[in-house]
Amino acid sequence: MNRDWKNLFPSRRMIFLGAGGVVLLGLTARLAELQLFRQAEFETKAREVRIKLEPAPPHRGTIYDRSGRELASSKRNFYVTLRPEVASQDRDLQKRRQEIGEVIERVGRLLRLSEAKKRTLLQDATTPPGHRDILIADDLTWEEFAQVNVMAPELAGISAEVGELRSYPLQAAFYHTIGYVQKANEADIQRMVEHELTVAGEAPDSPEGKARATAVRRLYKHPAMRVGKQGIEAYGELALKGDPGKVRLLQNATGRVIDRLPSEDLAGKPGADVVLSVDADLQNFAIQRFGSEAGSAVMIDVATGEVMCMVSTPAPDPNLFVSGIASAPYKALREDERNPLYHKAYDGVYNPGSTFKIVVAAAALETGAMDPEDTVPCSGKAWYYNRFYNCWKPEGHGTMNLRTGLKNSCDCYFYRAAERTGIEEIAKVAKRFGLGHRYELGITGGKAGVVPNNEWKLNHPRIKERWYPGDTISAGIGQGYVTATPFEMAVMIARAAGGAGMPDPHLIVNGLRVPDPTITPMGEFKPGVLELVRDGMLAVTEGGGTAAASGSLDPENKLPAPYTGARMAGKSGSAQVIGLDKYRDSRGRAISNDKLPWHLRDNALFVAYAPIDKPRYAVAVIVEHGVSGSRVGAPIARDLLAHALRTDPGARKAFVPKTRDIASADGAAQPT
Known part of the structure; x- marks a missing residue:
């Protein structure tokens, strides 16, 4: 079949040209649509590609003392971050590690980073995910x-x-x-995710729960974000941290932030401010008064229950922890025999020693087991249950009644009082005086001492045996199984001074609600019981008493009215930290404290209140391994009470921030 190729070719050319024209027309129409009709839309998308929304840590709430002095606040922070996926886009791990390492090395020379720090940064930067900022260094100088x-x-x-x-x-x-804040680790982040989900009432696997968990993780991964690690900073984390916002960041093609764009409309909500009842001036005075001694002091306003000071010394500087403390100084803190990291006032559990005789005296009177004029002979030792129990004074005190027994801290008198009263009644009264309870103060930690009885001993996992009569004899002088924290001892003396009307102790006065509904009320004692106990404590600080040298708070009558000429009443105590049978000389005699290593010496305790006629402040002092409560503890208690009466911090209303939120114990902020 013959074809006319000359006629056929032009028709095919027209087909191709027509198709090309259609395609060109379509492209022109599409370009016109993009350029003329959807220009604004794509300009916005282009900006969004360059603008990144990052979590913005909110302003953390300030913590104040009762006078408005800042105890924890925020300062301007210059810091440097590294974004690994910008530092290197190479998919080869070895090359990526090399490129990122070169960047870290260069910035490390500028900031004088240690080799260990640079190795840690490189490890973090090469560990997935890469799309996050890594903190290189913070708290930099302007230079x-x-x-x-x-x-x-x-x-x-x-x-x-x-x-x-x-x-x-x-x-x-x-x-x-107060504690301190620090960069959050994975355990911290998980804890905060669980806490926030619980507060919000959202299930972890629900869409809302997953979104919240992601938001919390992104926030705490932010280089400038910190989390409370202990103390109020940890307990009040949700209230103190506030609600995070967002910040618009303008990035170049490499992902480097080149500008911050206005983000006021995305601002977060500042955290709640918290005001403590403590007085910073009194706290600092107490620390100075302890000097190089290790120990604690807790003072409570008898009229209000407010904690005026809560000292545990020595202590480290919390600023060392905010950006991460180096291993060498942290190791030194951990190995210090004076335990600077340990909160002695709240977590420390000690035998109360002879300070517990306040409780035994009240229990004996309340139950009628002892009359205040009943006498007990003291020859320096007493025979109970087939063994001798020694008095602290080997030659004995002679004949003792309630007042002289407290005045001289006669062990033989309180052996008899405890035997007659019995451990069950002693335990009931001890709890009424505030012992055996962990007080919820709005800070982490805290322990309850032991108020033992038969049930406690039978159920103790390591003892599991009945209570023996000899156990009561030891408990009568605050030894054996009886223990208490310094905070509990402060409550004990405050209740002895203030009676049933004393409010429950508390540390936070504004910014955070901290309920403690399980506190045992003191209740009313029989008429005259507390008066007789107070009279015995007054005798302790008068002529012939164990702490007579420290009784006067104002020997020169210089304290302001109504405290001029004030005196204190109190009770001394010295508690063994080891059994005497373990440390005896070749003749079988107990080795004296001055010949023992420091950490094996007796603890020195003293509890007191002032003024004696209308008690305002009560204090408990423990000097670890200070040996003598009357010689070492009493002078510190005297000086703290004198300072408190001189400055009278409880008489001033607590500071109230201009704008604040109050948060409940679960951390949910509530405006007032």
Whole structure:
């Protein structure tokens, strides 16, 4: 078949040209649509590609003392971050590690980072996920910050930022009470995720729960974000941290942040401010008064139940922990025999020694087991249950009644009082005096001492035996199984001074609600019981008493009215930390404290209140291994009470921030 190729070719050419024209027309129409009709839409999308929304840590709430002095606040923070996926886009792990390492090395030279720090940063930067900022260093000087800022364009992935950093102006004074903040680890983040889900009432596997968990994780991964690690900072984390916002960041093609865009409409909500009942001046005075001694002191306002000071000494500076403490100084703190990291006032559990005789005296009177004029002979030892129990005074005190028994702290008198009263009644009265309870103060930690009885001993996992009569004899002088924290002992003496009307103790007066509904009320004692016990404590600080030298708070009558000429009443105690049978000389005699190593010497205790006629302040002092409560503890208690009466912090209304939230114990903020 013959074909006319000349006629056929033009028709095919027209077909191809027509098809090309259709395609060109379509492209022109599409370009016109994009350029003319959807220009604004794609301009917005282009900006969104360059603008990134990042979590913005909110301003953390300030913690104040009762006078409005800042105990924990925020300061300006210059810091440097690294974004690994910007520092290196190489998919080869070895090359990626090398490129990121070079960036860290260069910035490390600018900031004088240690080799260990650079190794840690490189490990973090090469561990997935890479799309997160890693904190290189914070709390930089302006000079260091400026150096990095100038060099940042040449350092891929490096950004110099300005934010906030937690600061503790009074350094070690409130380490144990306020605690500190630090970068969150994975356990912290998981804890905060669970806490926030619980507060919000959301299931972890629900869409809302997953979204909240992601938001919490992103927030606590932020280089400028910190989490409370202990103390009020940890207990009140949800209230103190506030609600996070967002910040718009303008990035270049490499992902480096080149500008911060206005983000006021995305601002978060500041955290709640918290006001403590403590007086910073009194707290610092107490620390200075302890000097190089290790121990604790707790003072309570008898009229209000407010904690005026809560000292545990020595203590580290919490500022050391905010950006991460180096291993060497932390090791030194852990190995210090004076236990600076331990909150002695709240977590420390000690035999109360002879201070417990206040409870035994009240129990004996309340039950009628002893009359105040009943006498007990003291020859320096007493025979009970086939063995001798020694008095602290080998030659004996002679004939003792209630007042003289307290005045001289005669062990033989209280052996008899305890035997007649019985451990069950002693335990009931001990709890009415505030012992055997962990007080919820709005801080982490805290322990309850032991108020033993038959049930306690039978159920103790390591003892599991009945109570023996000899156990009661030891308990009568605050030894054996009886233990208490310094805070409990402060409550004990405050209740002895204030009676049934004394309010429950509390540490936080504004900003956080901290309920403690399980406190045992003191209740009313029989008429005259507390008066007789107080009279015995007054005798302790008068002529011939064990602490007579420390009784007067104002020997020169210089205290302001109504405290001029004030005296204190109290009770001394010395508690063994080891059994005497373990340390005896070649003749079988107990080795004296001055010949024992420091950590084996007796603890020195003293509890007191003042003024004696209308008690306002009560204090418990423990000097670890101080040997003598009357010689070492009483002078400290005297000076603390004198200072409190001189400045009278409880008479001033507690500071109230201008704007504040009050949060409940679960951390949910509630406006007032």
